[in-house]
Amino acid sequence: MPQLQVVPVDLIDGEGFRSNVGIIVCDKRGLLLIGGRVGQNAWQFPQGGIKSGESAEQAMFRELHEEIGLRPHDVDVLGCTRDWLRYRLPEQFIRRNVHPLCIGQKQRWYLLRLTGTETGLRFDTTATPEFDRWRWTNFWDPVREVIFFKRRVYAQALNELGPLVFPAGLPPRPDWWEPGWGGAEND
Numbered sequence: 001m002p003q004l005q006v007v008p009v010d011l012i013d014g015e016g017f018r019s020n021v022g023i024i025v026c027d028k029r030g031l032l033l034i035g036g037r038v039g040q041n042a043w044q045f046p047q048g049g050i051k052s053g054e055s056a057e058q059a060m061f062r063e064l065h066e067e068i069g070l071r072p073h074d075v076d077v078l079g080c081t082r083d084w085l086r087y088r089l090p091e092q093f094i095r096r097n098v099h100p101l102c103i104g105q106k107q108r109w110y111l112l113r114l115t116g117t118e119t120g121l122r123f124d125t126t127a128t129p130e131f132d133r134w135r136w137t138n139f140w141d142p143v144r145e146v147i148f149f150k151r152r153v154y155a156q157a158l159n160e161l162g163p164l165v166f167p168a169g170l171p172p173r174p175d176w177w178e179p180g181w182g183g184a185e186n187d
Contacts, residue, residue, distance in 0.1 A: 011050050016103035017086055019050040021060040022157060024111045025068070025075065027136060030165050033114070033121075034142050035068060035131030043145040045154070046130070047107065056080070056108040064112070067130045069122030075112040078164040085109060087153045109157035111164055139171045143181070155181035 011019040023046040025033040034043045048063035050056055057080075064070050084106035094103060123129040137145070139162065143154045159182045162170045 011052060012100045012102050013106065016101050017084075017106040018102045018104070019056075019084075020047055020105045020107045021050060021056055021063060022047045022085075022107045022109040022153075023060055023064055023067075024109060024157065024161065025070070025114055026078075026111065026165050027114050029136075030139060030171075031136040032139060032142055033068070033134055034137050034145065035123075036133040036135075038129055038132045042147060043142070044147070044150070045142060048130075057110075060108075060110045066126050067123075068134065069125050070114075070120050074114065074116045074120045076115050078111040078113055079161050080111070081107075081109040081157060081160050085153045085156050087150055090149055093149075107153065107157075109161060111161040113165075139165070140174050140177070144174075144176060151178070152181055 013019065025046075027033070032045075034045060036043055046063055046067040048059065048067065050059040054062070057077075061072055064072075064075070085108075086104060086106045088104040089102070094101070121134060123131050140158065143151050143158065146154050155178075159170070
């Protein structure tokens with residue numbers, strides 16, 4: 001019988017959701033920064049777990065520096081989601097030999113605007129970088145580019161926080177937009 005491994009983890013609630021922050025960085029044009037996962041053909045927004053004793057905002061600034069090298073003086077905080085946004089991990093990604101069991105993530109999403117230059121972006125602030133490249137992308141594109149089980153949460157975060165970037169109205173949703181992601185007439 002495999003031995004249960006108890007590992008020091010970020011905060012996991014009684015339902016098995018890991019407390020986490022997601023970070024959307026925009027520029028003055030309304031483009032969004034996504035990072036390429038190290039050694040993978042995968043793109044996502046910076047994100048990371050909230051540690052014991054840390055507020056969501058403290059975790060956001062720590063992850064911002066660890067994952068993409070930016071500091072608080074490099075960004076303006078435009079907003080944060082009102083509630084936790086949740087996603088479940090597909091069965092094949094759940095590590096059953098770890099306690100406490102994590103079945104997914106609950107995230108507070110932050111929208112930041114880069115105030116400085118891109119020269120502050122770097123990936124060497126930790127021994128195990130999350131990203132090895134980055135690029136600016138159109139507003140809705142990260143929803144399509146992230147791994148499938150995070151797409152609904154990305155859509156929710158962008159729908160809620162997007163008016164802070166586009167107060168006159170969000171960009172039109174692309175033709176690949178899925179029902180249930182919000183913002184479309186048929187949702």
